[in-house]
Amino acid sequence: MDKLLNEDVTKQVKEYLNPMQDHVTMVLFTQEDPCNTCQETRQLLSEVAALSEKITYVEKDLKKDAALAEEYGVTMTPSFVMLDKNDAYQGVKFNGIPAGHEINSFLSALMDMSGIDFGLASTIGSRLDNLEKPVNIKVFVTLSCPHCPGAVSNAHRLAMSHPHIESEMIEAQTFGELSQKYNVSGVPKIVINDTHELVGNQPIQEYLKTIEAL
């Protein structure tokens, strides 16, 4: 089978992941056909996992491993979550293949999850200390959208910064029906707790303001 990542990209990804600190596990949920892009997502994750000894990749079946899927709130395929060195779920999820520009939010989530400081602590300060209700951040993207990975990384970093926040990238074309349900016709579109919307690659401040206003 042809590789998804060509020689140049393979080299770039390897260099990118070189500073990873702790171990990260990627758990991918697929199902038997028909599953649009399951095969490609599987291939991408295994090719990337092969480029760093700090990454483990496991595949699960949405139906057969229903209990696990439920634990991570996975309801669609392909969908994967990242677990930290203690195999704990930090609320970081990708629905659909992070290809095109979205490879950047994927790689940055691996780095962040491995314990590299993403420098958000001073920005967040004490602003989330009183957050008690669960926060779900959906970021709709297209693979040709250069502003999207920034929006996804912001959301994922917030998830990693607080136990009540979870964040998911949603590739709008793979999940067309869901995108229609949320009226997505421009990306990145950020939907917080299904009620609040932000459009565009917003600075982290805007996420914080919206979360505070929930």
Place this chain on the structure above:
Amino acid sequence: MFDFAVESQSEQSIFDSQKHFDFAVIGGGPAGMNAALYAVRKGLSVAVFSLEIGGQLHNTSEVDNYIGIEHTTGGKLSEAFHHHVLELGVPIKTGHLVSRLEKKDDFHITLDNGETYTAQTVLYATGGAPRKLGVPGEAEFANKGVSYCTTCDAPFFKNEHVIVAGGGNSAAESVVDLAAWASKITVVHRSQWRADQIILDQFKSIDGLEINLETQILEILGDTKMRGVRVLDKPSGEERIIEADGMFVEIGNIPKSELLNGLVDLNERGEVIVTPNQETSLEGLYAAGDVTTQPYKQIIISASEGAVAALAATQYLMHHKK
């Protein structure tokens, strides 16, 4: 098949220890990145502060007018600029907006997270934001059919009818990009084409393209999403409705000069007035690229203005370095 556009990463930790620079660049588009390149090669301590790197290059799919590079994409050119500047060790702070710029003894640059940095000279290269039509319905249907980024949002209009508003290069390129997705494209422009002939020549191979020049958009119509526009046919004075599923607005930019209000001289359009050496009316503060009065908003022109600003700042620092 999928492609993968990996972008370089900037090391952020240097900003924990270094808070003062000879030359600080606000804005990481072509102007800012080329300025950083020139300044660091002159031996200045340099930092770049930008929400994201590449600026409007990210809204451009094809770039065919950067000399020496016969064909590339905005994304690839952006990555090449970024990589080149990072290789020279320039610290680049991304993910944050600069929210305030003040001149005390030095310039004080405050980010939206409250962090403050100082610099003896500053280049302001924040480019532009998409200009809006300013008609009723535009805010209501923004991202409900009305889009300002063709490369981002074209996939949502597969086999649909879209309008492209505008008549310059970016509108013409938008038409070419949309041809791969939309089943029908209608151009609406209030005057005549201003786009390069070489781009217009590509229209010949596009099916289902309709062009309405001398036609002004009066209102955007819709319900839960955009359904069409009401236009004025200027020669006949008649109004009519064009039904469509979406619209890409490509009518140029407005300069992002808001941080300079009251600090330096701007023209009536809000563009920063600069000397041939890119100096603003405030000593030590330079401006370059689309945010200035320079009328031709192009990548190579913005980049070269950035270079001029860096060299002028180097000259200034030789005489005024503290």
